[in-house]
Structure formats: C-alpha cells, structure tokens
Amino acid sequence: MAFDKLGTGLQTAITNLRKAVVVDKKTVKEYIKEIQKxxxxxxxxxxxxxxxxxxIEERGLLEKPPGMLTKNENLVRIxxxxxxxxxxxxxKIDARDGNKILLVGTQGSGKTxxxxxxxxxxxxxxxxxKLICADTFRPAAYDQLQQLSEEIQVPFYGDPGKKDALxxxxxxxxxxxxxxxxxxxxxxxxxxxTELMKDINRIxxxxxxxxxxxxxxxxxxxxxxxxxxAFRKSCSVDGVILTxxxxxxxxxxxxxxxxxxxxxxxxxxxxxxxxxxxEFNSERxxxxxxGFGDLQGLLEKAKEAEFDEESAKRMMSGKFTxxxxxxxxxxxxxLGPMKKVMEMLPFGAKVPPEMLxxxxxxxxxxxxxxxxxxxxxxxxxxxxxxxxxxxxxxxxGVRPEDxxxxxxxxxxxxxxxxxxxxxxxxxxxxxxxxxxxxx
Numbered sequence: 001m002a003f004d005k006l007g008t009g010l011q012t013a014i015t016n017l018r019k020a021v022v023v024d025k026k027t028v029k030e031y032i033k034e035i036q037k038x039x040x041x042x043x044x045x046x047x048x049x050x051x052x053x054x055x056i057e058e059r060g061l062l063e064k065p066p067g068m069l070t071k072n073e074n075l076v077r078i079x080x081x082x083x084x085x086x087x088x089x090x091x092k093i094d095a096r097d098g099n100k101i102l103l104v105g106t107q108g109s110g111k112t113x114x115x116x117x118x119x120x121x122x123x124x125x126x127x128x129x130k131l132i133c134a135d136t137f138r139p140a141a142y143d144q145l146q147q148l149s150e151e152i153q154v155p156f157y158g159d160p161g162k163k164d165a166l167x168x169x170x171x172x173x174x175x176x177x178x179x180x181x182x183x184x185x186x187x188x189x190x191x192x193x194t195e196l197m198k199d200i201n202r203i204x205x206x207x208x209x210x211x212x213x214x215x216x217x218x219x220x221x222x223x224x225x226x227x228x229x230a231f232r233k234s235c236s237v238d239g240v241i242l243t244x245x246x247x248x249x250x251x252x253x254x255x256x257x258x259x260x261x262x263x264x265x266x267x268x269x270x271x272x273x274x275x276x277x278x279e280f281n282s283e284r285x286x287x288x289x290x291g292f293g294d295l296q297g298l299l300e301k302a303k304e305a306e307f308d309e310e311s312a313k314r315m316m317s318g319k320f321t322x323x324x325x326x327x328x329x330x331x332x333x334x335l336g337p338m339k340k341v342m343e344m345l346p347f348g349a350k351v352p353p354e355m356l357x358x359x360x361x362x363x364x365x366x367x368x369x370x371x372x373x374x375x376x377x378x379x380x381x382x383x384x385x386x387x388x389x390x391x392x393x394x395x396x397g398v399r400p401e402d403x404x405x406x407x408x409x410x411x412x413x414x415x416x417x418x419x420x421x422x423x424x425x426x427x428x429x430x431x432x433x434x435x436x437x438x439x
Contacts, residue, residue: 006252007289009038010083014076014290023071025061031075032057043221043253044086048260052082076290083286088259090280091239093266095211097128100173100182102207103241104200104231105215107188110243110269112141114215115185116148117269117277118241123154128180132172133158134165134203137187145185152274155180166203173207184209192227197234204235211238213266216258218242221250225257232263243269246276318418322378325410326370329363365398366406372396381410 013034020027032053039049056078065074095101101118105111112135119129131149133156135141142160149156157172165187176182186203189196204212214237216224224242231237240263245251258265265280311327314320370378372395377383384392384407393400 006038006042007291009041010035010079010289011291013038014079017075018072020072023060023075028057028060028075031060035079039252043250044256045222045253045260048086048256052086056082080286080290080292083289084282086259087255087282087286088265090282090285091264091266092279093211093239095122095127095181097180098178099210100184100207101211101213102184102186102204102209102235103213103215104186104204104235104237105188106192106196106217106227107138107190109188109215109217111135111188111215112138112145112185113148113272114241114243114267114269114277115145115183116152116154117274118213118267119149119154119183120152120274121267121277122181122183123152130155130157130172130176130180130182132156132169132182132184134168134172135185135187136163136165136168137189141185141187148274165199166206169203169207192230197230200231201234212236213239213241214263215241215243216254218245218251218254218268221253222257224254225261225263228258228261228263237263239264239266241265241267241269241277242280245269246271315413316417318414318416320414320417322370322373322381322410325413326367326378329367362405365396365402366409368396369393369398369403369406381407 013031016034017023017027017031035056036049036053039052040046056075059078059082060071060075063074063078065071069077103111103115103118112133115131119131122129131145131154133142133145135145139160142158146156146158155176157168157175159168159171162168169184172184173182184207186200187196212235214228214231216227218224220227224240228237228240240258242251242254242258242265245254245268255265268278268280268285270276270278311320311324314324315328369392372392373384377388377392384403389400389403393403396403
C-alpha cells in the first residue's frame with residue numbers, strides 16, 4: 001500500500017489506544033504524541049501536524065462520544081475525520097470522448113507512464129482514449145509511450161524526428177480527427193524553470209485543453225505545493241496526479257501540501273504496473289490507512305474484473321467452499337497482488353505475512369490439485385482425508401504435502417474471514433465509527 005510506514009504507524013497508535021483501560025488526559029496526550037511522530041516521519045508540514053493534533057486532542061477531551069461509542073472508539077473516529085480534512089477530499093474527474101487532457105510536469109515525475117495508466121483507466125470506463133507523445137525533451141519518451149500504447153491497445157501518435165511539441169500535438173489531433181479522449185504527454189525539464197513554463201503556456205494557450213493535469217512526483221514531499229502553485233499560474237492546472245507513492249516516506253507531505261494549496265488530487269500512482277493508478281478518495285484512503293479497509297473499493301475491482309459478486313461476498317463472510325477459492329485464484333491476477341487485495345479488507349494489514357506472500361507457483365499447484373478433486377470434495381473439503389489426498393496428489397502430479405497445504409490454507413482463510421464477521425456486521429462497524437463504506 002502507498003504510505004506503508006504511515007499506515008503501520010497509525011494502526012500501532014490506534015491499537016495501543018484500544019488497549020488503554022482508562023482514557024484520561026494523560027492517555028490522550030500519549031496517543032497524540034504517537035500520531036505526531038508518525039505524521040512528521042511522513043514529511044507532513046510541522047505546522048499542519050501540530051494544528052491537526054491540537055484539534056484531535058481538544059475534540060477527544062471535550063466531545064461526548066456519540067451513540068454507543070467508547071472514549072477510545074470516539075478518539076479513533078475523530079482521528080479519521082481530521083486526517084480526511086488534512087489530506088483533502090479528492091476529486092472525481094469529469095472526462096468524455098471528444099475532450100483533450102494535457103499532462104504537464106517536470107522531467108522524472110512519471111508523466112509518460114501516467115499517460116498510459118490514464119488511458120487504460122479511461123478505456124476500462126468505456127471511453128475511447130488516444131495517446132500523443134509531445135515530449136521532445138526526453139529522447140526515450142517516444143519509444144516508451146509507443147510500447148505502452150501497444151500493451152494496452154490504445155491508438156498512438158508521435159514524431160521522433162520533430163522538436164516542435166505544439167506541431168506534434170496539432171498533427172496528432174488532426175490524425176485522430178478530434179475523436180475519442182485525447183491524452184497528451186507534454187515535455188518536461190529537469191526542474192522548474194522559466195523556459196519550461198513558457199513552452200507549457202504556449203501549448204496550453206494554443207490547444208485549449210478541456211483538462212490540464214499536473215503530474216507530481218510524490219517523493220518530493222512538501223515541495224509538491226510549490227510546483228502545484230507554479231504550474232497553476234502558467235496553465236490553469238485543474239488537478240493533480242501524485243505518482244511514486246508506493247512505499248514513499250514523503251507521500252503524506254505531498255498529499256497535505258496539495259491540500260494546503262487547494263490543489264485537487266484526482267489520482268495517485270501506487271506502483272509501476274499499468275493498473276497501479278487509483279482514484280484518490282480521502283475517506284476510503286484514510287479508512288485503509290487506519291486498518292478499516294475499503295470494502296466498496298474491493299467490490300468495484302471485482303466488478304471490473306467480472307468477478308462473481310456473490311462469490312466475493314461468500315469469501316468475505318467466511319461461508320465459502322473450495323470452488324470459491326478456485327474461482328478467486330483463477331481471477332486474482334486481475335485484481336493485482338494479494339497484499340493489495342487484503343489491504344482493502346478490514347484489518348487486512350494484520351494478516352500474517354506468509355498468507356500475503358503466496359507465490360504464483362504455489363497458487364498454480366493449488367489450482368492443479370483442485371482440478372483433480374471431485375465435486376463433493378470441492379463442496380465439502382472435510383471429506384479429504386489420507387486416501388483422498390494420495391489420490392488427488394497422484395492425479396494432479398503434485399506432492400501430498402501440496403494438497404495438505406491447500407486444505408490448511410483453506411481452513412486458515414475461512415477462520416480469518418469468519419473473525420471479520422459477515423458484511424452486515426462489517427457495515428455496522430463502519431457505521432459505528434462514522435466511516436461510510438459507500439464513500
């Protein structure tokens with residue numbers, strides 16, 4: 001997950017708070033110190049950290065817990081609300097075929113990869129994206145975007161022989177006849193400078209994009225605010241895409257800086273793969289950070305991957321069979337690494353690491369073993385004893401230990417899911433803490 005350290009730190013502070021028998025002024029102050037330490041380590045502006053921690057402390061000591069909440073739980077709820085305010089609400093982008101989206105930013109921010117990720121995102125939404133490479137400053141940009149466009153099967157235009165970015169964009173728009181959603185990767189520089197701003201302003205003024213999105217490297221931390229301001233003055237930036245947030249220690253600083261300068265964050269890049277682009281929704285994002293997961297996001301991913309929603313619900317409730325496990329393994333690649341999927345479940349970050357690091361080869365063996373099982377065994381795994389294990393392993397060409405490990409994995413998953421409760425129980429928990437599962 002983006003902000004691994006931030007999430008781990010917040011969850012540790014919350015876990016310690018939950019263990020407190022009495023929540024008095026001393027307990028609250030100790031909790032606040034932990035929160036401050038975690039946020040400062042994530043490069044959040046010192047002033048913002050102390051303003052936020054002061055609000056949490058004052059509200060925690062003065063507010064009467066609503067409903068059935070305990071003082072501990074109310075302090076968690078307040079922390080959630082204040083973190084959401086700190087990181088900003090996030091924005092949903094309004095784009096359609098016929099629009100032009102111009103990506104701007106300095107060199108090294110990840111514009112080219114983000115252009116392809118954005119095209120893949122909109123393609124999955126049913127739009128008809130086209131890509132134009134107008135980055136004439138970085139020689140490898142043309143080849144990189146061309147390869148990525150072929151990978152995601154999106155039309156591409158560029159001219160490596162030309163140095164006039166505006167001419168390339170104009171030709172690309174003409175080639176695509178202005179149809180579809182045109183995404184333009186503009187040129188950058190090594191740093192903010194007058195020449196870059198002049199070039200970007202010239203392109204912006206001539207092509208009049210429907211949306212101008214600033215691609216910011218999340219590792220620059222608080223410097224994100226300065227860049228956002230500079231580009232906004234040059235080309236009326238509509239919003240921001242923060243990249244390289246996977247494991248970034250400065251991601252909190254970048255997000256909070258964007259919020260402070262009132263720069264809307266539309267997307268965050270959370271990995272190198274073409275699908276590692278997420279809509280930024282602070283409610284759901286903070287919910288995952290503090291360990292409450294993102295059930296709605298998981299269901300949305302399942303629908304995109306054409307998952308059986310009923311099977312997904314059975315998995316989450318703990319009422320599933322090996323047939324459901326087979327289906328999940330078969331389609332898991334479409335959702336991404338298991339670690340990311342588990343992070344979307346409440347308290348998923350607490351799942352033992354060995355369960356999150358099941359390698360592809362092990363999953364393949366599980367599938368092969370299940371292919372050798374009868375329908376009755378798939379429905380009732382408890383039937384699988386010694387003789388059946390021997391028969392299944394011989395038929396599948398795997399070791400008996402692999403079959404036993406599959407059964408053990410199934411039982412651990414079932415036990416873990418049952419401890420989380422059914423969907424109704426999870427929704428009651430979310431409501432109790434004021435966390436909207438549908439946000």
